[in-house]
Amino acid sequence: MIHVNSNYCKGCLLCMEYCPKKVYVKSEKLSKKGVFPPEVKYPENCIKCHLCELMCPDFAIIVEDKDDK
Amino acid sequence: MLPTIFCTGCGIGSVMNFSLRAIHDLNIDMNKTVFVSGIGCSSRVPGYIYSDGLHSLHGRAIAYATGVKLANPELKVIVFTGDGDCGAIGGNHFLHAIRRNVDITVISINNFIYGMTGGQVAPTTPLKSKTTTTPYGNIEYPIDLSMTAKVIGAPYVARWTTAHPVQCINSIKKALQKTGFSFVEVLSPCPTSYGRLNKMGTALDLTKHFKESTINVKLYEKMLAEGKTTDKMVIGDLVDIEKEDFNTKYKKFCGELK
Numbered sequence: 001m002i003h004v005n006s007n008y009c010k011g012c013l014l015c016m017e018y019c020p021k022k023v024y025v026k027s028e029k030l031s032k033k034g035v036f037p038p039e040v041k042y043p044e045n046c047i048k049c050h051l052c053e054l055m056c057p058d059f060a061i062i063v064e065d066k067d068d069k
Numbered sequence: 070m071l072p073t074i075f076c077t078g079c080g081i082g083s084v085m086n087f088s089l090r091a092i093h094d095l096n097i098d099m100n101k102t103v104f105v106s107g108i109g110c111s112s113r114v115p116g117y118i119y120s121d122g123l124h125s126l127h128g129r130a131i132a133y134a135t136g137v138k139l140a141n142p143e144l145k146v147i148v149f150t151g152d153g154d155c156g157a158i159g160g161n162h163f164l165h166a167i168r169r170n171v172d173i174t175v176i177s178i179n180n181f182i183y184g185m186t187g188g189q190v191a192p193t194t195p196l197k198s199k200t201t202t203t204p205y206g207n208i209e210y211p212i213d214l215s216m217t218a219k220v221i222g223a224p225y226v227a228r229w230t231t232a233h234p235v236q237c238i239n240s241i242k243k244a245l246q247k248t249g250f251s252f253v254e255v256l257s258p259c260p261t262s263y264g265r266l267n268k269m270g271t272a273l274d275l276t277k278h279f280k281e282s283t284i285n286v287k288l289y290e291k292m293l294a295e296g297k298t299t300d301k302m303v304i305g306d307l308v309d310i311e312k313e314d315f316n317t318k319y320k321k322f323c324g325e326l327k
């Protein structure tokens with residue numbers, strides 16, 4: 001499970017760019033903060049490398065290793 | 070506390086993220102840790118960490134940290150400092166804490182400019198770079214913080230960029246475990262001042278630029294051996310040696326006087 005906290009996200013898109021599996025796309029909906037946060041479009045491609053979590057300067061992403069079915 | 074006050078994509082958040090992960094992985098006791106900073110955007114980091122902290126004066130973080138460590142050697146002392154804070158107004162404290170080999174860890178967030186005050190030239194600003202005080206380009210040679218730490222004799226020195234999260238976390242871990250002065254410099258995007266004034270784009274563009282304008286020390290040494298050279302900035306673990314720290318020396322010295 002990937003959680004993106006749209007209250008913390010500032011829309012820098014670093015997570016999107018550095019994800020090796022291109023799991024994210026830029027959302028088309030403006031967040032409450034007035035930015036276009038990343039949207040988890042292809043969660044099935046995620047390899048749990050946690051790079052997006054590390055690259056986020058705003059602590060907005062949590063990648064859980066276990067997927068709840 | 071979150072979100073932070075930092076601008077979109079600012080690398081200070083990344084360095085804070087890397088540092089906290091390193092501290093977490095090492096299981097460091099937050100009750101025995103003090104975070105010290107001066108003034109600047111990067112100096113706001115301790116304010117977001119649930120632990121004791123000292124938000125001191127511009128340039129004086131290392132002086133305060135030295136005091137904390139000497140007064141209570143049991144404490145782990147971690148300094149967050151900007152390139153201006155560390156290399157300009159705090160330059161002397163930086164040199165002399167290294168010379169004394171005080172057992173503290175200094176994490177310097179180098180964005181090549183004075184971020185907080187609106188983008189003035191810093192001692193790290195590259196030649197020709199535009200800042201609000203060098204609108205036609207900087208003509209002063211920049212100081213290399215890591216190489217300075219190396220020549221003054223710091224037992225641990227590493228430099229990475231915010232585009233090297235895993236390597237950077239590993240180096241912060243090594244720095245935190247080193248007894249003596251440990252220094253980690255992280256090249257970090259300031260899109261609002263440095264990026265905007267130099268038309269270098271967003272934080273994303275700046276991280277790409279940092280990746281392209283740096284070279285790993287292992288590759289660099291190989292190049293040197295082949296008689297080649299480069300003007301790219303060298304990154305990686307630059308120094309890792311053992312050297313008796315000030316507190317240990319002081320304790321021994323006091324014992325000898327008895």
Ligand SMILES: Cc1ncc(C[n+]2csc(CCOP(=O)(O)OP(=O)(O)O)c2C)c(N)n1
Nearest residue numbers: 108109110111127151152153154183184185
């Ligand atoms: C004694 C003193 N001189 C000048 C200032 C103004 N001042 C505040 S922050 C700063 C520089 C910030 O640059 P840096 O240390 O590189 O940190 P950054 O904001 O880029 O993270 C300056 C000159 C001050 N607060 N105190």
Ligand code: SF4
Nearest residue numbers: 019046047049050052
């Ligand atoms: S954990 Fe890795 S693969 Fe999964 S979304 Fe994050 S960066 Fe992409």
Ligand code: SF4
Nearest residue numbers: 009010012013015056
């Ligand atoms: S890296 Fe963090 S702040 Fe930047 S877009 Fe992704 S989630 Fe948002």
Ligand code: SF4
Nearest residue numbers: 075076079110184259
């Ligand atoms: S001014 Fe620069 S250094 Fe300061 S928060 Fe904004 S991007 Fe970061």
